[in-house]
Amino acid sequence: MPPLPAALAVAPSETPTTGLSLVRPVLASFRTEPSPRGDGRTRHNLDVLAAAAADDLDVARLAEAHLDAVTILAELDGPPAPADSCWGVWAAEPPGVEVRARREGDTWCLTGQKPFCSGAAGPCTHALVTGHADDGRRLFAIDLAAPGIEVRADEWQALGMRGSAAATVDLTDVPAVAVGGAGAYLERPGFWHGAIAVAAAWYGGAVGVSAPLRRAGREGRLDDHGLAHLGAVDADLAAARTLLRAAADVLDDEAPGSWTEERRRALRVRAVVETAVDSALRRTGRALGPGPQAQDGDHARRVADLEIYVRQSHAERDLATLGELAADDQDLLP
Known part of the structure; x- marks a missing residue:
């Protein structure tokens, strides 16, 4: 990432983002098998995060979200993360903004808006997204290559964390997989x-x-x-x-x-x-x-x-x- 004087000259629509090539070595350093915890894996993973953050907080922010996602998938019996994937966790729900989840047979569809989605404009290939269904708040896994996803990266005006690729994401009938039951994301x-x-x-x-x-x-x-x-x-x-x-x-x-x-x-x-x-x-x-x-x-x-x-x-x-x-x-x- 360029030093601050260069970053100051970058228009919001041209905000530099952290590429997967920078995040991947940190993701590869995590110990997540057979689970992200136990046998010293938690301490190891936290040490990896701290070391990454001492060097580059954008990289660490993206790596932390991926570690969180992989841990959630393990805890709630979600689908396995594909090899070489990079996950975000998009759970922000400011007043007046939400994602609605609609069930259609064995599948779910998400429609709505998610702000503060780190990695959306950068390295993330998948994300865990909170949404509201008829039975309450749920967590869903989505593939960012799916249709119906629009990423708006020009709303991040802060000088800090510019490389974390935070963006607002608009979802329109995006296919999703439920992870855990209603309320499971927050109750665990x-x-x-x-x-x-x-x-x-x-x-x-x-x-x-x-x-x-x-x-x-x-x-x-x-x-x-x-x-x-x-x-x-x-x-x-x-x-x-x-x-x-x-x-x-x-x-x-x-x-x-x-x-x-x-x-x-x-x-x-x-x-x-x-x-x-x-x-x-x-x-x-x-x-x-x-x-x-x-x-x-x-x-x-x-x-x-x-x-x-x-x-x-x-x-x-x-x-x-x-x-x-x-x-x-x-x-x-x-």
Whole structure:
């Protein structure tokens, strides 16, 4: 992807997208057989995501969605993902916008609009899409080569995450395969496991954004104030990494808990990682001033990407939900 000054000159209709050739090595690094979890596979996959995000958040965003899709297909007994496919998960449902699902015999058809579809204008070959049927909200698998799909990539105006190929997708009688039953997508504990994977990508992005600060420390270019910022970032990132790996080990070694237990774990992880992200963004800028963002296109892109990616968090709303779940402190005691 070009550095930020070049990206600034790109019209929205010419937004550069991340190609499958860049995403494929990350997808190939995931361990998903015989399932995406167990035997250390969760920790391995989260480490892969974090490493990818430290280098390129667009690539990591697309890889995270594919990993989520493959995991969902395994959990809900969906159709197997074809070899060399790249999947998106399109579940955003802002007010007034929805996809309707209509059953015709043994098949389903989807009609409606989906916003914020990462990978739609880029590498994705398939997608999992939420839609509303007569019996409730369902999840469906679609082949993006099917008729009736129109991708509108010119609505993404943000400078950040331009390469993730997010677009609005219009669906008209698109053939689909139901994955799980009504409500299964949100009701499974694995929904919250996917939320932890998103946090792993945020964490990797924070490592990448703070790299100029660590480099300045190694080169002896930081005064006491700069070293204090570096120390704080180091502590925040270490806490985030520790909690991510502890969560991964639980997911690998234990049977899923209740939906509430998994939700609490995920919200804790995301809150701690988001704190580390905020620390890396704010303290790197305060310690080093405008130089890195003004003169280093790769760093400027990472900052813009991470600032918009982390807004997948619901911020104080998530903290309020975590607060409602935090009355029981038994697991905090020695």
